[in-house]
Amino acid sequence: MLAIEMLPAEHGDCLWIEYGDPADPHRVLVDCGLRSTYRELADRLRDRPEIKFELLVLTHIDADHILGAIPLLQEIDPKRFGDVWFNGWKHLNPPDAMGALHGEMFAAILEKRGFNWNRSWNGGAVVLPDSGDLPRIELPGGLKLTLLSPTRERLADLRIAWERELEAFEAGDTEAAMAYLQARPRFQPDALGPERIDVEELAEQPFEPDDSAANGSSIALLAEYEGKTLLLGADAFSPVLESSIRRLLRQTGQRRLQVDACKIPHHGARANNGPGFLSLLDCRDFLFSSNGSHGYHHPHRETVARILTTRRESRLHFNYRTRETGVWDDSGLQRDWNYEARYPAGQPGYRLAF
Secondary structure, X not given: OEEEEEOOOOOOOOEEEEXXXXXXXXXXXXXXXXXXXXXXXXXXXXXXXXXXXXXXXXXXXXXXXXXOHHHHHHHOOHHHEOOEEOOOHHHOOOOOOOXXXXXXXXXXXXXXXXXXXXXXXXXXXXXXXXXXXXXXXEOOXXXXXXEEEOOHHHHHHHHHHHHHHHHHHHOOOHHHHHHHHHOOHHHOOOOOOOOOOOHHHHHOOOOOOOOOHHHHOOOEEEEEEOOEEEEEOOXXXXXXXXXXXXXXXXXXXXXXXXXXXXXXXXXXXXXXXOHHHHHOEEEEEEEEOOOOOOOOOOOOHHHHHHHHHHOOOEEEEEOOOOHHHHOOOOHHHHHHHOEEEEOOOOOOXXXXXX
């Protein structure tokens, strides 16, 4: 059994993965969403000391992935996690340099409370080699994880961005702070556009790739268990994923990567799901984790349209029913493009087992 549950993490990610014997599964936790997600996790774990995880992956430092981890790891027994994968400031910089606030806080908790930190990487960075085979690590219970992102170049970009961001605020440079805020999608006008859906027109929109240093540093993985595969895209750059998948295809001699399910990168953002990346996947089930809040309006319609024009007979799985996701619950669109849209039966959150 291999299963993924997208917990209700608002506009973020919190993925609870189980594999092995359904009665006594092994577990992996990928990201912890916001503080509201921490409360969901705490409720699940309270009075359940038998629930342990082989691995916690904090893919990158964005608040919608890491904020829930900060209170969780301050109260949970470190022995509940066999290892924690997280690229902190020490993996990017000299040891006396200053880091970003969330990343520094999380790193301090890991070190102070004695968590195993990047043990699978001998304490070093979780990063792709410049050449050769992609790193592949097997967890207890047989789950195999192949690293797809980040590259050393993207981690170097993250260092520059952290330093620049902190310097602007510490120096009291209000103009730089305002420019920083205005560049964020949440402060831009509503981007939903008209309700009419033209799949072909949306799919043909030019692809403009993400350039956020934090997203570029994302740890993206291919998980494999007993012939089943799950792609965990985090907020990774589409060109990085495309390059890694091509490297992997050269290793295996395949033309397309066979994936049973893909947790779509960056909650379905148009800038992280380019046609080059999507065209390399032989996949039927696509998972979207977002409630569309904070002005991001994820998932973007261009991303869904690219999926529908690349892969017929697809299934779209959403962990929230929102204005952004609900437009795909249209019988005419589903008939014309031969896909299914699936939503939570009741409360937000969605589980897929395969």
